[in-house]
Amino acid sequence: MGNHQKRREPPPPPLPLTPLIDAHTHLDACGAHDAADVRAIMDRAQAAGVLAAVTIADDLDAARWAAEAATWDPRVYAAVALHPTRADTLTDDARSALEQLASTERVVAVGETGMDLYWPGKLDGCADPSAQRESFAWHIDLAKRTGKPLMIHNRDADTEVLDVLRAEGAPETVIFHCFSSGPEMARTCVAAGWVLSLSGTVSFRNARDLREAAALIPPGQLLVETDAPFLTPHPYRGAPNEPYCLPYTVRALAEVVGRPAELLAEQSSDTARRVYGL
Template identity: 40%
Template sequence: MAKDDRSTPPPLPEPLAVAVADSHTHLDMQSGTPAEGLARAASVGVTTVVQVGCDVPGSRWAAALAEEFEQVHAAVALHPNEAPRIFLGDPDGWSGQHRAPGGAAALDAALAEIDALAALPQVLAVGETGLDYFRTGPEGVDIQKESFRRHIEIAKRHGKALVIHDRDAHDDVIAVLLEEGAPERTVFHCYSGDAAMAKTCAEHGWYLSFAGPVTYKANHVLREALSATPLDRILVETDAPFLTPHPFRGRPNAPYLIPVTVRAMAAHLDLPENELATAIAANTARAFGY
């Protein structure tokens, strides 16, 4: 593939015989209209998607899209990196420049809107929330933890699933979940832990959602984690437009590429494709309550 072709969307894969859901996607960050993206996905057997918000505007957009399209369910939250930005008055990220006033009042106002959106019937989850120690420096850790705890409370009060973003923070994420009491339905989005952590998650009844990285040649640890996950706790996602599965890594991702990841997972688990797809479909419906 020529370097210039990296912006070209991958071709449509062969359709799945058993329809599944993309448990985590960002249609607002993808090219084309949502209707076009949903139609492409449906044409290959991806008939349901969970549209995930990462900030207040994105969460509003997710809720509106889920109200418009029956096959879309919404998740709303402040991303772990978003909470420190709001609190520290740095909406453009960790620029190192002078930050305008933010503070607890700004974070409270943003969380109040997430709370209101979480009450809507088309919003089935609170997330993605959690901890991210890769992009946020030490000054943001306590703010992230406070935001995470408050999202957990929102999810439990509204009876919604909780969608976890966990990057370089495995032990702390689990510690906060156990301290606060995880919601009955908790999903680790784009699971990135090892097999031991997968077993811990399974012991607590949490769901693990696998994305494109499980298909990457060097990710043996992630495939070992997949093997360690009970079949009734496995979900699949794109996190599109990010994390495109092999052999299309580096090209634009979208929900229609879910079959590529499902087939790679089934091959690794030595399961018939339809058996894994059937389990994923049932697991996703149970995890999100639809």
């Protein structure tokens, strides 16, 4: 019991590493409710060298919250979409609301959308693959119409995601958030000019294929993210994640790819600014 409780404590602040931009986080799920909460999270992040974060929506309420939260603190930006598992909530009203939110200045991407074939049959109320495909296609069109990057959630669905992108035609900028596939998928994405965002999973001991894939990503196509409060990097896996933890992931990634963490920080931040138009 004692070990379990200890593991659930937040990780200690890392040695600062800057400049970093958290390309994908969920500030609402990190416990933020209002402007003061958002500022507190970003103050902790800035103390660790994380200068900005993109907070992500996975349902309509979260999309409205994210867009508003991005106006509370200049270090925060937003992305809006319906998560693939909630694809069957894409009603006409939801489409209208997402179109309006996606057109606002502080919303810098359409996401997270895509395909998730892990949860159907395991999670009550999870959208089936056909509903996911329809929603994904609509979000692709929204990204094209707004001129904003498309942020993809892909879980156990490499073939299906690629099929939809080919059928619909990919937007100018495509980001695979929390890229977790192997080297073959990495090569396909890199060749297409897409951007791959790596999270704490790259530090997990069982992520051999992902580490091999990480070494194939050129600096100009690499982002780093926390996906907080999820995917806390080793050795704090299972503890609550937050943007301030990003240096742990970047240092783990530096060991994987054999480049200095400071260089990765600079390169990934440059890529984030260019991709998101920060």
